Amino acid sequence: MPASLMIINYMSIFLVGLVLGSFYNVVGLRSVKGESVIFPGSYCYSCGRKLTYLEMVPVFSYFLLKGQCKSCNVKISPLYPILEFLTGLLFAVVFVAADSLSYMYLGWLLFSLLLIITVSDLKAMMIPDKVLFVFLLIFIFYRIIIPMTPWWGPILGFCAGFLLLNFIYIISRGNIGGGDIKLFAVIGILTGWQQVLLIFFFAVICGTMFSLVGLASGRFRSKQAIPFGPFIFAGSVICYFFGEHFLEWYISFLG
Ligand SMILES: [Zn+2]
Structure with missing residues (x-):
């Protein structure tokens, strides 16, 4: 062209x-x-x-x-x-x-959800159930049209997101919102288990860096609640564009 x-x-x-x-x-x-x-x-x-x-x-x-x-x-x-x-x-x-049509649609859908919840989380500290439910249906539909191999990958992704965040919820004694748990479960359907874990990993790094800078500059107090949504958005952007390189590097590092 x-x-x-x-x-x-x-x-x-x-x-x-x-x-x-x-x-x-x-x-x-x-x-x-x-x-x-x-x-x-x-x-x-x-x-x-x-x-x-x-x-x-x-x-x-x-x-x-x-x-x-x-x-x-x-x-x-x-x-x-x-x-x-x-x-x-x-x-x-x-x-x-995106190197394929399916990965392009995946990116557009994933970022659409995360842009919406970034606004609601920043403005009202909440991730609305209605939005999650609509995207749950869209993501299931996407995975019916473009199945994963193995076919149960989205189910595994859903469980990975849900269980990991529940685990974090328990060990942090409720320091993350219930909306975050549901959000990661929904994302897992679209991305599968590796990427949803990676998104969480990058989101935590972004959130931690932001908090440290905020605390060091005295712009917020410790224990101040900050919405996690924008960091999940940032983490998913990093994962979408660099996740695969990161995994390759990590695996070569282990080997
Ligand atoms: Zn006015």
């Missing part, structure tokens, strides 16, 4: 990702409040005014509005345009980097 066409492809996927990212913000925010993700249309969360189309353009609107609502001047969190941009970027990078 000519280079110019490829660039148009990358750009289109990036734009689709931006629009989806904007939808994921809405899903992440509304699912914690138990609201419908479709009706009503987008509105300001402070004054309730319905947004115009110009105010709903991903990333661009944030800069157009200078980060605040036109009516009530409430500040709009930079989290939203950042998440929109990240979604676009990740969708395009997955498209470029």
